[in-house]
Amino acid sequence: xxxxxxxxxxxxxxxxxxxxxxxHNAKDLALALSIESSELLEAFLWKNPxxxxxxxxxxxxxxxxxxxxxxxxxxxxxxxxxxxEKIKRNAEKYPxxxxxxxxxxxxxx
Numbered sequence: 023x024x025x026x027x028x029x030x031x032x033x034x035x036x037x038x039x040x041x042x043x044x045x046h047n048a049k050d051l052a053l054a055l056s057i058e059s060s061e062l063l064e065a066f067l068w069k070n071p072x073x074x075x076x077x078x079x080x081x082x083x084x085x086x087x088x089x090x091x092x093x094x095x096x097x098x099x100x101x102x103x104x105x106x107e108k109i110k111r112n113a114e115k116y117p118x119x120x121x122x123x124x125x126x127x128x129x130x131x
Contacts, residue, residue: 026101030091037092051093058085 037043062082066074094101115128124131 026091029087030095033088033092034095046092046096048093048096051089051096055086055089055093058082058089062086 037046062079062085065078065082091101094104116131120131121128
């Protein structure tokens with residue numbers, strides 16, 4: 023099984039074989055991430071969730087992950103570390119006793 027570091031290495035190799043690093047500055051990676059996220063949303067547009075093509079979701083989600091990993095790699099972020107840090111901050115903002123079962127923003131709890 024791949025871990026995120028191995029995925030980054032594979033993505034970098036794919037990119038470098040095609041001389042695409044020149045296009046992968048942080049701004050353009052962030053833009054590409056947003057665009058691919060929009061394409062993921064497009065798979066759900068005007069459909070009930072059970073009508074969505076799982077293959078299309080998988081394809082677009084892979085693009086989202088790829089650009090997110092490349093962006094994290096650009097800043098030398100440890101993906102596991104930053105996600106765990108975010109979970110910790112969210113746990114503080116959304117304590118179970120106040121947030122369980124509600125979709126309210128932390129400022130509204």
